[in-house]
Amino acid sequence: MTAAALDFNISSDLLTDIRRWRTRAMVVGVIGVILLVLGWVTSPAQFYRSYLWAYIYFLGIAAGSMAWLMLQYLTGGAWGVAIRRPAEAAARTIPVMAVLFVPIAIGYASLYPWAHSDLVAADPILKHKAAYLNFPFFLVRAVAILGGWSLLSVLLNRWSLREDREGPRPAHNLMARLSGPGLIFWVFAVTFMSIDWVMSLNPDWFSTMFGLLFVAGQGLSSIAFLITILVLLSQQRPLSEILTTRHLHDVGKLMFANVMLWAYFSFSQWLIIWAGNLPEEIPWYAERLRGGWQYVALVLVFGHFALPFALLLSRDLKRNFKLLRRIAVFVLAMRVVDVYWFVIPDATRGAALSPSWIDVGAFLGIGGIWAMLFLGQLAKRPLIPANDIHIIEALEHGR
Amino acid sequence: MRKPDGVYGLMAEFDDPTMLVNAARAAREKGFRRLDAYTPFPIEDLTDALHLHRNKLPLIVLIGGLTGGFTGYLLQYFTTVIYYPINIAGRPLHSWPSYIIITFELTILFASISAVLGLLGLCGLPMPYHPVFNVPRFSAASRDRFFLCIESTDPLFDRQSTTKFLESLDAKEVSEVEH
Structure with a gap:
C-alpha cells in the first residue's frame, strides 16, 4: 500500500460528526460557564478552588499531548x-x-496562604520562602510556563503544516531538533507548575516527588485521551482504513506503562513520608486520609492503579478497540479524581470531603470549552500527516 | 516424532524477510501447522504469521512472579513479626508499607528468572543436535538469509507436493532436511 493511494482527509461523514460533537461540547461549555458565573457570585472561594482543579486537569491533557507529540518526533x-x-x-x-x-x-x-502578609509574618517558614512565593514572581513563572508551551505549540504546528506543503525536509528536522529541548522544558514546566499552583496551596509542605507525579499524571491523562479519540475516529474514513490493531496495541502499551509510572511515583512519595514520619511532612497525607478523603484514596489505589494494571496486562485487551477505549475513559475519570484529591484538601485547608455544584460547573465549563477548541482544531487538517518520514512504516504496521 | 527412513522436513530459502513472512502466511493458510522459520534478526510480523503468540510462557512468568512476591512478603513478615519482633519508632510490627519494595523486587526477580528458564525449557534448550543444521546453506540463517521449514510430522506433508508448494512461493532454493 502506498501513501499516495490513500485519502487522508477527513471524510464528509466524519466532519459532520465532529461538528455535531463540537456543538454538544459548546452547549456543555455554556452551561458550565453559567454555573461558574453563578458560583463566582455566590461563593468566590469555592469558585477559585473548583476552577483551579478543572483547569489543571484539562491543561494537563493539552500539555501532555504535546509532550507525546515531541516524544514521537x-x-x-x-x-x-x-x-x-x-x-x-x-x-x-x-x-x-x-x-x-x-x-x-x-x-x-483566595487560594494561596502565602499571599497574605499577616500569615507570612506569623510563620517563619513562610517568611523564609517569601522570596520565591510572592505574587509578582508567581505570575512571572506562570507566564514563562504557559508562554513556553504556547511557543512550542505554535512552532511545532507551523512546521507540521510546512511538512504537509513542502515535504519532510527541512520541517521534520526542525521539529525533531526542537523536541529534545522542548521535552526537557516540559518536564521543568510541569514541575514548577505543580509546585506553584498545587503544592503551594499548603506552603509549609514540600515533596521532591511532586513534580514527577504531575509529569506521570499529564502523560497518563493525555495518552488515555488520545486513545479515546483515536478509537472514536477509527470508525470512519480515513482512519478506518489506516488504523490497525498494532497501532492500538502500541498506544495501549504506553498507557499501561504510564499507569505503572504513576503508581511507582505515588507509592514512592507515600513510602518516604511514611518512613520519615516527620511532623512537617505527614499533614499532607493526614488531611487526605480523613473526613471522607480516605475513601477517595482507596478509589485511587484500586481504580487508578490495580484495576487498569490488571486489565492492561492482557495482550488481547490492548488490541480490542472497544475495550481499550472503555479502559481509557475509565483512566481519564480516575485522573479527574486524582487531581481533585491533590488540589481540593489543601485548597479547603483540610476540610472534610464535600463536593460542590461549582465543581460540576468548573468541570463542564472548562471541559466544554476545551473540547470545543480541540474538535475545531482537529477538523482543520488531514488526520494523517502524509509527509511524515515514518508514513510507510505506519501504513504497513500490522498488515 | 523421528521417522527413520524419511526426512526431518523441507527447508525453503528466501532472500528477504517480506517474502518469508508471505510464505509463512501462505503455508498457514494452506493448512500446514508444524512449521518454523529461521531468521538472522527478530521479525515481528513473522510471529503473527506463524501464530506463535499463544504459548505457556506468560503463565510460567505469572506463577514465578507470584511466588517471588509471596516469598518476599513472607520473608519480611517472619523476620520482623515472628523471629525478631523489634519496636521501630513505635510502628506496628506488621508494617506493610516497608515490605512493598522487597516484595516488588522479588516479584520481578522471580518473574525474570522464570521467563529465562521457561523460555529455555519450552524451546527444548540446551539441544546439542538439530537436523536443520544438515542443510549446507543453513548457516546463512544467522547472516542474511531467511528460512522456512515445513516439518515431515505435519499431516499434510508430502515430499513432492510440499516441495512444489514451497517452490511456488518463489523460494530461492528448497532442500530436504536429513535427520
Whole structure:
C-alpha cells in the first residue's frame, strides 16, 4: 500500500460528526460557564478552588499531548504517526488555555496562604520562602510556563503544516531538533507548575516527588485521551482504513506503562513520608486520609492503579478497540479524581470531603470549552500527516 | 516424532524477510501447522504469521512472579513479626508499607528468572543436535538469509507436493532436511 493511494482527509461523514460533537461540547461549555458565573457570585472561594482543579486537569491533557507529540518526533515509530494529528490539535489549544489562567491570577489571594502578609509574618517558614512565593514572581513563572508551551505549540504546528506543503525536509528536522529541548522544558514546566499552583496551596509542605507525579499524571491523562479519540475516529474514513490493531496495541502499551509510572511515583512519595514520619511532612497525607478523603484514596489505589494494571496486562485487551477505549475513559475519570484529591484538601485547608455544584460547573465549563477548541482544531487538517518520514512504516504496521 | 527412513522436513530459502513472512502466511493458510522459520534478526510480523503468540510462557512468568512476591512478603513478615519482633519508632510490627519494595523486587526477580528458564525449557534448550543444521546453506540463517521449514510430522506433508508448494512461493532454493 502506498501513501499516495490513500485519502487522508477527513471524510464528509466524519466532519459532520465532529461538528455535531463540537456543538454538544459548546452547549456543555455554556452551561458550565453559567454555573461558574453563578458560583463566582455566590461563593468566590469555592469558585477559585473548583476552577483551579478543572483547569489543571484539562491543561494537563493539552500539555501532555504535546509532550507525546515531541516524544514521537524523537523516537519515531508507527504509533507516532497515528497520534500526531490529534496530539497537534490538543497542543493548539494551549494558547487559549493560557488565557484561561487569568481567573487564577485574579483569585490567587483566595487560594494561596502565602499571599497574605499577616500569615507570612506569623510563620517563619513562610517568611523564609517569601522570596520565591510572592505574587509578582508567581505570575512571572506562570507566564514563562504557559508562554513556553504556547511557543512550542505554535512552532511545532507551523512546521507540521510546512511538512504537509513542502515535504519532510527541512520541517521534520526542525521539529525533531526542537523536541529534545522542548521535552526537557516540559518536564521543568510541569514541575514548577505543580509546585506553584498545587503544592503551594499548603506552603509549609514540600515533596521532591511532586513534580514527577504531575509529569506521570499529564502523560497518563493525555495518552488515555488520545486513545479515546483515536478509537472514536477509527470508525470512519480515513482512519478506518489506516488504523490497525498494532497501532492500538502500541498506544495501549504506553498507557499501561504510564499507569505503572504513576503508581511507582505515588507509592514512592507515600513510602518516604511514611518512613520519615516527620511532623512537617505527614499533614499532607493526614488531611487526605480523613473526613471522607480516605475513601477517595482507596478509589485511587484500586481504580487508578490495580484495576487498569490488571486489565492492561492482557495482550488481547490492548488490541480490542472497544475495550481499550472503555479502559481509557475509565483512566481519564480516575485522573479527574486524582487531581481533585491533590488540589481540593489543601485548597479547603483540610476540610472534610464535600463536593460542590461549582465543581460540576468548573468541570463542564472548562471541559466544554476545551473540547470545543480541540474538535475545531482537529477538523482543520488531514488526520494523517502524509509527509511524515515514518508514513510507510505506519501504513504497513500490522498488515 | 523421528521417522527413520524419511526426512526431518523441507527447508525453503528466501532472500528477504517480506517474502518469508508471505510464505509463512501462505503455508498457514494452506493448512500446514508444524512449521518454523529461521531468521538472522527478530521479525515481528513473522510471529503473527506463524501464530506463535499463544504459548505457556506468560503463565510460567505469572506463577514465578507470584511466588517471588509471596516469598518476599513472607520473608519480611517472619523476620520482623515472628523471629525478631523489634519496636521501630513505635510502628506496628506488621508494617506493610516497608515490605512493598522487597516484595516488588522479588516479584520481578522471580518473574525474570522464570521467563529465562521457561523460555529455555519450552524451546527444548540446551539441544546439542538439530537436523536443520544438515542443510549446507543453513548457516546463512544467522547472516542474511531467511528460512522456512515445513516439518515431515505435519499431516499434510508430502515430499513432492510440499516441495512444489514451497517452490511456488518463489523460494530461492528448497532442500530436504536429513535427520
